[in-house]
Amino acid sequence: KAVSSGQTESHHKRTHTNGTFNCSHYGNGSCPENERALAIRAAMYAFMAGAIVITVFGNLAMIVSIFYFKQLHTPTNFLILSMAVTDFLLGLIIMPYSMVRSVENCWYFGLAFCKIHYSFDLMLSITSIFHLCSVAIDRFYAICYPLRYSTKMTIPVIKRLVFLCWSVPGAFAFGVVFSEAYADGIEGYDTLVACSSSCPVTFNKLWGTTLFMAGFFTPGSVMVGIYGKIFAVSRKHALAINNTSENQNTQMKKDTKAAKTLGIVMGVFLLCWFPCFFTILLDPFLNFSTPAVLFDALTWFGYFNSTCNPLIYGFFYPWFRRALKYILLGKIFSSHFQNTDLFTQKETE
Incomplete structure (x- = not known):
């Protein structure tokens, strides 16, 4: 993510001589003059700030709910x-x-924070797809093996899944970034870091391929396969609804709707992040020739996935809209509202 933001020269132009860095191709490390017009910069700030507000408060509402x-x-x-x-x-x-x-077009926050920022950036993107994989597994048991669901997907199992979803991406992201293994073998990378005013992180062929396969392609393929099975079973359930009891009928409809909604969340994630991950994979094989502005645009396209998720939940889940209404009205400060029935809009004392 944001793999080559601010990168202004290709790697074959970088030079390193007698332990000193030749920064003639990069400037002296200070920020270049921004060539964008003030109106364009203001519009960019407004658009991105709006996305940030929706992302933060939309997901905060989901968390509180x-x-x-x-x-x-x-x-x-x-x-x-x-x-x-x-x-x-x-x-x-x-x-x-x-x-x-x-x-x-400049990183103002220092090299150390650049690594911290990028590590969290990479970790959170992989953590998201690991969570989606876990949700796919959960829905697989709920719809395909409903009698086993309560024994398979217990709270302890969920806790272990959540731990794996956070720990594995965290160890990978911070380990790779702070060891700088991602840059092994890239000619002139030290010069780029020393001279650039950006926050450059460029993956070599090995780690670019590893990131794409382990962090995106493999879990993404697993999700697609699982949801393919889920939708096949859901169609069978739809045909069998008339021959089931009312309670079974209601539960089948809920499970099917939940699977469809989460399938849309998965699809939006893959759509938003595939271009960025695919570019990370290809860039080292193309002599790092991908324009910085393209990397930046693809990174923000991926960020917008986090903006879309609460909007998707709000559109497909009436209970989320009701919960959001109670939050905005401040009713959650009354303890008895914890027992509110969000599905029928009746409250239980």
Whole structure:
């Protein structure tokens, strides 16, 4: 993500001589004059700031809703809660700094924070897709093996899944970035870092391929396969609805709708992040010739996935709209509202 933001020269132009850096191709490390007109910069700030506000407050509403309302304390929703935390953190601690870099064409926050920022950026993107994989597994058991669901997807199992979703991407992202393994073998990379006024992180062929395969393609393929099976079973359920009891009928409809909604969330994620991950894969094989502005645009296209998720939930889930209304009205400060029935709009004392 944001792999080559601010990169202004191709790697074959970088030179390193006698332990000193020749920065003639990069300037002296100070920020170049921004060539964008003031009106364009203002429009970019307004658009990106709007996306940040929706991302932060939309996902915060999802977090508060699931955490507060007892009716929403289900295994699936705990996974969605953890995924909303991922999107919330992306909007709160990643997107604002990326916004400044994107608009000003410069990284003002130092090399050390550049690595921290990029590590969290990479971690959160992989964490999101791991969460989606976990949700796909949860829905697979709920719809395809409903009699086993309560014994397979228990709260301890969900806790272990959440731990894996956070720990594995975190170890990978911080390990690769702070060890600078991603840059091994890239000629002139030290010069780029020493001379550039941006926050350059460029993956070599090995780590670019590893990131694409392990962080995106493999879990993405697993999700697509699982949801293919889920939708096949859902169609069978739809044909069998007339021959089932009313309670079974209602549960089948709920499970099918949940699977469709989460399938849309998965599809939006793959659509938003595939171009960026694919470019990371191809860039080292193209002699790092991808324009910086394209990398930046693809990175923000990926960020917008975190903006879309609460909008998708709001559009497809009436319970989320009701929960949001109660939050905005301040009714959640009354303890008895924890037992509100969000599905029928009746309250239980």
